Amino acid sequence: MDQTAFFFEILFPALMQGLIVTLQLIACSAPFGLALGVAIAVGRQYGHPVISWLCKTYVFFIKGTPLLLLLFILYFGLPSIGITFTAFVASVLGFILCNSAYNAEYIRGGLISIKEGQMVAAQALGMTRWQAIRSVVLPQALRRAIPGLSNEFIYLIKYSSLAYMLTVIELAGAGKQVATKYFLYTESFAAVAVVYLVLVSITTVAVNILEKRVVVPGTVRANPSAQL
């Protein structure tokens, strides 16, 4: 079998199958990872001391342990206490937990950076603390967290490949299967790498567009080197 036939008839279809699974993993994890990240950041920053401590501890544990270990616990460990997930669900849960903990830290950074006066002014108008957080502080904090959050999203794209360790045949896994079957490691893995690069490039462009769309007029700091 020649190279072209291998590429177009075997490798490419297999990788596209895998890509679909990778995209499903990301699509199921990212929104919840973001939502949970917001909740944890707000809980830690503004919550009752007990809530705040819980959020802090959660982030501590997720940040302090390898994601792979978390996935193993979810998939191989929990059945022993009667909780069984499919490989796909266990992967998504692991990604949500991991993604949310890191997102929470980026968002907390954004929350801290918003001056106290914003909250004070909102409360002086009769808003509750919760209303002030929702309508005044969070919208500003999230804008500032975009660079960090997009970084984390890119990590998610790449660590979604760990789902292969739980037998989910996603992009990297599909490449690995083809590579071992046909003994064409370099070609297969290079092709996988190109697909990840494309995914990350699309994300980078999308984030640039998003940042431009949500920028608050008058606050853009010109890049000094761009003015030269």
Add this chain to the structure above:
Amino acid sequence: MNDNDIVLRVEDIHKSFGGTEVLRGVSFDVHCGETKVFIGPSGTGKSTLLRCINQLTPPDRGQVWLDGEEVTNSGARINYFRQKIGMVFQNFFLFDHLTALKNVELALLKVKGMGKAEAHEKALTELRQVGLEEWADHYPAELSGGQAQRVSIARALAMDPDVILFDEPTSALDPELTREVLEVMKKLARNGMTMLVVTHEMGFACSVANEVLFMENGVVAEQGSPDLLLHDPQFTRMKDFIGRIDSRMDD
């Protein structure tokens, strides 16, 4: 003035931060349509006093009454009182991510529960009041300090408050911008708004205030009409203070 038109009653307010007693028993009544101006050296608790009134800083002791209802110890009802007690800050504190119009609209929508169309109309009306209707769609970062402060006055006015607290509204502004903000405040006073103003603007105090309260060391040291405090030989402390400001200006 009779006792029936008292809007705000402040009784024996005490407040300490750490070991420092910032307010040591301040009491006064505010009548409807009155402008009271607070003057005094920095650190004598003027700003803290305003914050104690709307409970942004809960006082250690003493009561605040609005239209006969107790504001202090009012629990969750504090948000009801805060609607009726507007506040304007030295550094404006406009919501940075919202246009001038949206800044004025926000609390109308969230706190008053107004419909979108109604809130929009109301916000435009208030911006017109402060002469900034054509700046409605600009963001705080695109406004001058004077414009930003006028927007924040419009934001306070939109809630139809019974009284507005001004915490050094012009201290962050240059003289030209100070003038445009003071013009708006004078207009409000003329239209019968009840106002408490912490300021160093003696000109404003003399031309607008019904009463000046000179604060020193956490208490009201002298109290009376601007004319009285400036010319009656019985009162000396505010004159001394102003003298110090003037001599500093001569330097």
